[in-house]
Structures are given as structure tokens and as C-alpha cells.
Amino acid sequence: MKIEVINGNYHYEKKRKRLPDLYAQDINFTLEPGEIMAILGPNGAGKTTMLKCITGLLEWKKGETFIDGKSLATLNRKELWKRVGYVPQAHKMVFGFSVEELVVMGRAPYISTLAQPSAKDLEAAHQALEMVDILHLAKKSCNEISGGELQLALIARTLVSEPEVLILDEPESHLDIQKQIVILQTIKRLSKERGISCIINTHYPNHAFYLADRVLMTAKEKGVIYGKVQEVMTEVRMKEFFGIELKKVIFEEGDYLVETMIPSALGTERNSR
Numbered sequence: 001m002k003i004e005v006i007n008g009n010y011h012y013e014k015k016r017k018r019l020p021d022l023y024a025q026d027i028n029f030t031l032e033p034g035e036i037m038a039i040l041g042p043n044g045a046g047k048t049t050m051l052k053c054i055t056g057l058l059e060w061k062k063g064e065t066f067i068d069g070k071s072l073a074t075l076n077r078k079e080l081w082k083r084v085g086y087v088p089q090a091h092k093m094v095f096g097f098s099v100e101e102l103v104v105m106g107r108a109p110y111i112s113t114l115a116q117p118s119a120k121d122l123e124a125a126h127q128a129l130e131m132v133d134i135l136h137l138a139k140k141s142c143n144e145i146s147g148g149e150l151q152l153a154l155i156a157r158t159l160v161s162e163p164e165v166l167i168l169d170e171p172e173s174h175l176d177i178q179k180q181i182v183i184l185q186t187i188k189r190l191s192k193e194r195g196i197s198c199i200i201n202t203h204y205p206n207h208a209f210y211l212a213d214r215v216l217m218t219a220k221e222k223g224v225i226y227g228k229v230q231e232v233m234t235e236v237r238m239k240e241f242f243g244i245e246l247k248k249v250i251f252e253e254g255d256y257l258v259e260t261m262i263p264s265a266l267g268t269e270r271n272s273r
């Protein structure tokens with residue numbers, strides 16, 4: 001699925017006038033099927049707001065989202081949500097569903113109202129749980145799993161509807177390093193093998209380097225820049241948008257290059273260990 005935003009603008013009007021409005025204008029990008037875009041920016045820059053505007057959960061104040069060339073506003077919402085999987089930031093929820101039930105709910109677009117989930121729906125749920133490595137938690141209550149495990153269950157719930165686009169809001173934020181890798185590799189595999197386009201909010205530069213074909217960077221007073229990873233994620237741009245010195249580090253690992261950015265401020269004194 002191709003996603004295009006043309007001249008997207010949004011703002012929130014703050015009730016206390018002395019505070020600046022959150023405002024972003026002239027957001028333009030095109031994401032081809034199977035491409036991954038990372039959105040980077042400081043806390044409160046408007047990354048979640050942007051995801052909501054892109055998917056129509058919030059209205060752009062100006063501008064439009066196009067899906068395969070058609071204005072999102074003209075599309076049938078139920079059909080749209082069959083094709084778009086949205087994984088919000090995980091918050092600990094207090095409800096009594098099992099992990100399996102939560103994931104089966106992701107099949108809702110395929111289950112008619114009042115019908116019971118079929119064996120096929122359950123099988124799809126188990127496959128999705130296996131994909132994110134938590135099939136062993138299927139029968140556990142969502143109240144009895146960790147924040148990271150809940151995050152993985154929410155991702156499985158989205159995968160189970162077989163979306164053409166995945167929109168993920170900081171999917172790795174509560175996960176340990178091993179689970180982060182499971183999620184990042186799963187996202188990359190889905191995009192490369194099944195042509196699923198992905199938009200992912202992240203605070204981790206190395207995750208953007210690993211996953212993304214394109215990067216959109218935003219900070220309130222700096223506006224928005226969009227382009228290829230190597231053009232956008234430079235030390236100069238990161239300083240401009242995040243206000244800190246970051247050193248780009250690249251090392252070889254077999255046939256792969258690993259790229260990351262490390263804050264210069266986190267050094268320890270020479271000879272201190």
C-alpha cells in the first residue's frame with residue numbers, strides 16, 4: 001500500500017495562551033509499498049499526533065493523506081482498518097481478557113457481529129503470537145503479564161488482521177534488548193517478505209538506521225524534515241533537532257554494517273575503571 005501525505009498541517013490550541021501551540025506544517029512524504037519510515041523527534045514534538053493525523057484518527061488542519069492515490073477521507077473506515085494496523089503506545093490496562101482473547105479481537109474486521117471466532121481465527125492468533133515469541137503466554141490474563149509482554153501482545157493483535165500497513169508508536173519502548181530485536185526483525189521481515197509498509201515512531205537512532213528507508217524528523221520550533229536515512233540522520237541535524245552532540249558510529253559485523261549514534265556527553269573519565 002502506498003501512503004502519501006501532501007501539505008499536512010496540524011496544531012493544538014493550548015488553553016493557557018502563554019504556552020506555544022504545538023504546530024507542524026508542510027509535511028510531505030510518499031511511502032511506497034514495503035518501505036519503512038521512522039519518525040524521530042524529542043518528547044512532545046508531536047510524533048503520536050502525526051501518526052493519528054496520517055491514519056485519520058485526528059483530522060489534518062490542512063492537507064491530506066492519500067492511500068494508493070485515493071484521499072483517505074473518501075475511504076470506507078471499516079475497509080481502511082482492515083488494511084491498516086495501528087499499534088498504540090502500550091499502557092498497562094486493567095481488564096480480564098486472556099492474551100489469546102486480546103489477539104483474537106484483532107480479527108474483528110473478519111468476524112461478523114455476534115459471531116464466535118472460528119478455529120481459523122484462533123489459529124491466526126496463535127501464529128501471530130508465535131511471530132512475536134509469546135505463544136506460551138496465550139492463556140495468561142492481560143493483568144498478569146509485564147508491560148513489555150503486553151506490548152508484544154498488542155503487536156500480535158495487529159498482525160492477526162493481516163494489514164498492508166503497520167503503524168507503530170514506540171513499539172520497543174518497554175522491551176528488553178532481546179525482545180526489541182525480535183520486534184525489529186519481525187517488522188523488517190514483514191516489510192521485505194510481504195510488502196507491508198511501516199511507519200514507526202522511535203527514540204532509538206540505531207533502530208531507525210536498522211529499519212528505515214526514510215526518516216521524518218520533527219521538533220516543535222525546528223519544523224519537519226524528511227528524506228533518506230543518511231541525508232536526515234547526520235550529526236549536524238541531530239544536534240539541531242535534539243540539542244545534543246551525537247557521534248555517529250559504524251562498525252562491521254560479518255557481512256553487515258551496524259550504524260548507531262551515541263551521545264558524546266556519556267563518556268566516563270579515562271582510567272576511571
Ligand SMILES: Nc1ncnc2c1ncn2[C@@H]1O[C@H](COP(=O)(O)OP(=O)(O)OP(=O)(O)O)[C@@H](O)[C@H]1O
Pocket residue numbers: 012013022041042043044045046047048049050
Ligand atoms: N488532545 C490534545 N490536546 C491538546 N494537546 C495535546 C493533545 N494531545 C497531545 N497534546 C500535546 O501535544 C504535544 C505533542 O504530543 P505527542 O504525544 O504527539 O508527542 P510525542 O512526540 O509523541 O511525544 P513522546 O515522544 O513523549 O511520546 C504535547 O505537548 C502534548 O501535551
